[in-house]
Amino acid sequence: MGRFLGRLVVFFTVCLISFIAYTVQIFVIWPWYGRALTVELLQLLLPFNALVGILFYNYSKCVLVDPGKVPRGWAPNTTADGFEVKKLSGKPRYCRMCDAYKPPRSHHCRHCDSCVLRMDHHCPWINNCVGHFNYPYFVRFLFYVDLACSYHVIMLVQRCRDTAYRGDWTRMGSAELIFVILNFVTCIPVLLAVGGFSIYHFYCLMSNSTTIEGQEKDRVATLVRRGKIQEVKFPYHIGRLNNIKSVLGDNPLLWCWPQPAPGDGLTFPISNEAVNNGATTTSWPPEDPNEQPEGPFAGLPASPWTYENDGFNPGLRPTNSQLRRSDSSGSRRRRAAVPPYHPDYREGDGDAHAYLSSSDESEVEFMRPALRRGSEGYEVRPVNREEMLQRYLDEAPDKYNRYVPEPPSESESEG
Numbered sequence: 001m002g003r004f005l006g007r008l009v010v011f012f013t014v015c016l017i018s019f020i021a022y023t024v025q026i027f028v029i030w031p032w033y034g035r036a037l038t039v040e041l042l043q044l045l046l047p048f049n050a051l052v053g054i055l056f057y058n059y060s061k062c063v064l065v066d067p068g069k070v071p072r073g074w075a076p077n078t079t080a081d082g083f084e085v086k087k088l089s090g091k092p093r094y095c096r097m098c099d100a101y102k103p104p105r106s107h108h109c110r111h112c113d114s115c116v117l118r119m120d121h122h123c124p125w126i127n128n129c130v131g132h133f134n135y136p137y138f139v140r141f142l143f144y145v146d147l148a149c150s151y152h153v154i155m156l157v158q159r160c161r162d163t164a165y166r167g168d169w170t171r172m173g174s175a176e177l178i179f180v181i182l183n184f185v186t187c188i189p190v191l192l193a194v195g196g197f198s199i200y201h202f203y204c205l206m207s208n209s210t211t212i213e214g215q216e217k218d219r220v221a222t223l224v225r226r227g228k229i230q231e232v233k234f235p236y237h238i239g240r241l242n243n244i245k246s247v248l249g250d251n252p253l254l255w256c257w258p259q260p261a262p263g264d265g266l267t268f269p270i271s272n273e274a275v276n277n278g279a280t281t282t283s284w285p286p287e288d289p290n291e292q293p294e295g296p297f298a299g300l301p302a303s304p305w306t307y308e309n310d311g312f313n314p315g316l317r318p319t320n321s322q323l324r325r326s327d328s329s330g331s332r333r334r335r336a337a338v339p340p341y342h343p344d345y346r347e348g349d350g351d352a353h354a355y356l357s358s359s360d361e362s363e364v365e366f367m368r369p370a371l372r373r374g375s376e377g378y379e380v381r382p383v384n385r386e387e388m389l390q391r392y393l394d395e396a397p398d399k400y401n402r403y404v405p406e407p408p409s410e411s412e413s414e415g
């Protein structure tokens with residue numbers, strides 16, 4: 001079902017792009033230019049179609065390119081000299097779901113059910129993860145959506161300005177008018193939403209961080225602010241130009257051209273500053289010192305008063321709720337359970353005599369050994385002191401001196 005829904009979203013996205021890209025040309029621009037193939041029309045539409053073509057190509061690459069899986073049997077290199085040795089100072093990252101080591105910057109995606117190299121986020125619009133190998137296509141796709149949508153809006157505005165200039169709205173056919181409105185209504189929200197998203201991703205591109213690492217940076221900043229850890233520099237920021245090169249390729253002239261991602265997604269250069277400060281690829285993200293340690297006790301609940309399903313002891317259910325529930329079924333228990341001085345007692349709920357009466361069965365109900373959880377988590381039972389005393393006497397007959405009336409002694413009668 002999830003896979004079908006994912007493909008449905010991709011189909012919807014393709015339909016939306018096609019609608020915006022082609023209805024404007026067929027129903028708005030074509031009639032505007034007099035339904036004739038002129039040089040002016042080609043000059044207007046060829047660049048637009050080139051943008052749409054490259055946008056679709058990048059979109060298909062986002063959907064189809066594997067974002068990057070961890071190679072089978074991959075393990076962090078702790079034997080080589082130099083840079084890699086520094087990794088020894090950190091703890092190797094391990095994915096318990098995949099039962100394999102995690103390269104730096106990779107994360108486990110529960111939708112894809114695998115670890116993804118340099119994972120950014122799982123994107124429903126492409127039904128795929130955005131990872132090391134399709135991130136360049138993703139950034140280019142956002143860039144071309146911004147360009148194509150802007151071009152589209154400018155064409156529509158020009159069309160409307162032309163009609164307004166002539167002052168003759170009646171010359172615009174009803175189909176044309178409807179498609180002008182529909183194109184505005186679909187294109188402008190897309191431009192605003194994708195535009196905002198692109199600004200964030202262009203910022204990420206320049207700071208060489210992923211969406212997940214952006215969240216990690218926020219968390220680290222909070223820990224530093226609270227004085228829990230020392231300030232840690234993000235180690236992958238290697239200068240703006242190098243950051244962009246590490247994603248879009250070394251040649252700036254080809255940044256907009258759909259070319260594959262550089263690198264293998266398993267190792268990443270870290271900044272000299274970070275190396276000098278003793279940072280390694282495994283020292284990011286720094287851990288919260290107060291966090292529960294991983295290990296044999298990691299799965300235990302934090303509180304000894306909880307059971308394995310994180311619930312309370314099923315025997316320690318508050319009595320009143322139990323009794324109130326049965327009260328709704330017409331029984332007299334509630335009145336019996338809540339005495340008149342109790343905060344839950346309500347005046348209208350029957351007479352107080354029902355509680356006070358000792359002869360009827362409600363008294364029996366109240367004396368029933370019910371369990372309830374006190375504020376400290378103890379079991380609190382109503383105490384029957386007579387029964388308790390009897391139990392002690394039965395258990396330890398020698399503990400108490402009983403007064404047994406002595407029979408009149410013979411010596412007394414003798415005396």
Ligand SMILES: [Zn+2]
Nearest residue numbers: 095098108115
């Ligand atoms: Zn995993």
Ligand SMILES: [Zn+2]
Nearest residue numbers: 109112122129
């Ligand atoms: Zn995913």
